[in-house]
Amino acid sequence: MKKASKKTPADISEKTSKRTPGKSAEESRAGQPGEKGLQRLDKLLGQEGLGTRSELKKAIRSGRALVNGAVEKDPGRQISSEDEVCFDGRKVRGDRYVYYMLNKPAGVITATEDGQMRTVLDLLRESVSRKGLFPVGRLDRDTEGLLLITDDGQLAHRLLSPAKHVDKTYYAVVTGTVTEEDVRLFAEGLRVDDGFTAMPAVLQIMESGTCGNAPEKISTPETEDGGQYTQTCVTIREGKFHQIKRMFAAVGKEVLYLKRLSMGTLKLDPSLEPGQFRELTEEEAAALREH
Numbered sequence: 165m166k167k168a169s170k171k172t173p174a175d176i177s178e179k180t181s182k183r184t185p186g187k188s189a190e191e192s193r194a195g196q197p198g199e200k201g202l203q204r205l206d207k208l209l210g211q212e213g214l215g216t217r218s219e220l221k222k223a224i225r226s227g228r229a230l231v232n233g234a235v236e237k238d239p240g241r242q243i244s245s246e247d248e249v250c251f252d253g254r255k256v257r258g259d260r261y262v263y264y265m266l267n268k269p270a271g272v273i274t275a276t277e278d279g280q281m282r283t284v285l286d287l288l289r290e291s292v293s294r295k296g297l298f299p300v301g302r303l304d305r306d307t308e309g310l311l312l313i314t315d316d317g318q319l320a321h322r323l324l325s326p327a328k329h330v331d332k333t334y335y336a337v338v339t340g341t342v343t344e345e346d347v348r349l350f351a352e353g354l355r356v357d358d359g360f361t362a363m364p365a366v367l368q369i370m371e372s373g374t375c376g377n378a379p380e381k382i383s384t385p386e387t388e389d390g391g392q393y394t395q396t397c398v399t400i401r402e403g404k405f406h407q408i409k410r411m412f413a414a415v416g417k418e419v420l421y422l423k424r425l426s427m428g429t430l431k432l433d434p435s436l437e438p439g440q441f442r443e444l445t446e447e448e449a450a451a452l453r454e455h
């Protein structure tokens with residue numbers, strides 16, 4: 165299991181836990197993270213090389229520092245590992261939010277808690293103690309692949325907003341032979357059932373057995389004994405309930421295996437085994453915020 169690579173209060177504490185010779189106990193203590201991992205704002209900025217403590221005190225009092233988006237004029241403000249700090253318009257440290265990509269395994273439900281079944285959050289809780297995390301959108305219990313887990317409600321709202329049309333690409337293995345006619349129907353906007361006509365979607369028939377990081381061979385009772393099946397990639401711009409399965413059902417096929425490969429700019433890391441997760445890189449998180 166991959167672990168989050170962020171600094172923890174304990175990391176910071178290790179560097180700052182020694183008392184500085186020649187300073188009062190109070191002064192030495194002032195810059196150290198406390199028991200709850202808190203650290204003075206001026207000390208934190210000093211560690212980033214942004215000036216001496218007296219320069220930074222002045223700068224903070226003149227309104228050049230922001231904590232969680234609000235001007236903070238108190239140099240002694242206690243900063244926790246969850247606070248975002250900006251100085252002169254530049255993010256200095258701390259993400260208010262955290263972002264994980266999980267390669268969801270089959271058999272786990274997309275929920276934060278469940279009395280009976282294992283949830284995607286249970287997979288993270290084994291090594292991440294952060295509160296307030298939730299999955300962005302939903303994958304069916306038998307669907308695998310990319311699931312974003314965060315505590316950033318605004319970003320989640322934007323990614324899921326029907327108005328934003330964020331592309332989601334899936335690898336799907338379906339029964340039967342997918343035809344160019346199916347490709348055309350998906351592209352035109354398939355009438356799925358009485359209540360739902362899908363937006364235009366891109367359906368690709370895979371020539372070889374590979375699509376991104378998809379498994380090469382799917383073996384199910386339906387495909388044994390010479391049963392026909394087709395490997396495909398589908399990109400949709402909405403996220404309706406069982407959407408991919410319903411779209412294929414509308415053209416007479418059953419989905420045997422489904423895995424999400426990407427959501428917007430975010431692509432599933434092929435090195436993550438089902439059940440593994442990692443934090444997003446700065447670049448991945450920044451690109452997602454652009455949506």
Ligand code: URA
Binds near residue numbers: 304305307406422
């Ligand atoms: N479409 C489906 O049918 N199931 C999923 O899990 C995701 C998209």
